[in-house]
Amino acid sequence: MAFTLVMRETTLSDFERRSAGESEALVRMDEETFRAFYERTARQVWAYLARITGDRQLADDLLQEAYYRFYRAGAVHESESHRRNSLFRIATNLARDSGRRRRRGHEVPLHDQLEADGDTAGRAERRTDLARALARLKPLQREMLWLAYAQGSSHDEIAAVVGVSIGSVKSLLFRARRRLAELLLGGIRRA
């Protein structure tokens, strides 16, 4: 038994050391850096995932997966913005993969799951309308609209995150915005 235990520790450590050696070319965040980055970005990423998937629990799972993949990628980022874009891109791809596996039409009005402290009836209704309207958009449209107007991302950042050309962001965003406005206004447009 002692020999076996010794073997286990030695073998596992050997493999771990070998794995670490193979990944020396990658730059993994240390704990302090990761935790600070997480604290700055986690709620934003979760909100993004929750709204584009329409599922709070799924957003929890995807959030953890997104940070794991981001950490494991070990990429070197030029700036905080670049790092954030990379994370959002990973989150977007995960949401798309999960969407392909889920049944179409699955919708969970997010506001129903949230505490309504300070939420007036009018505001709650407005958010319900938004959740339902977003659910009727294409995934790419939801992603772009949230990034552009909720997150405040630039067109360059949006293009990098959702994987479209910079030149097409403006027109795609315009169409998505018109569609969402139509849904929110119930098809009534101003003259």
Place this chain on the structure above:
Amino acid sequence: MPNNGCDREQDLLTALSTGQWDGELRAHVAACATCADLFEVASALIEDRAQVIRHSEVRGSGLAWWRIKMRERQEAAIAARRALTGVQAVALTCAVPIAALVFNRSIDLSSLAAVAPWTIPLLVALVVWSTLAPVAVYFAVNEE
């Protein structure tokens, strides 16, 4: 309507984010269908995001870090087991022909032993080691 928006869109977005409006911009939004749509959409999304974030229950960074490191360790163990499986396959591939060689009656083992006495015990030991060593290592690294 051209699908290239309005020149005042950025002004509108700035006003929404800062809360600072002027009468001229308000009048423009009332008259411009593009900016009216943008106002409807952007204001709804900005408000919604604030509410969603306010009510989010995201786990702390310490727990997130811990889970990442645990998963990293688990995946390293899985990779180690896969490598051992490969080693076992190679070992068996080598052991089978060696065993066939040892027990092949066409080989004059007595002549072989006379030339190199250590050959037969070595071959036998190699076959035994090739068979048992991967099994031992497998149980050693099996965390379950």
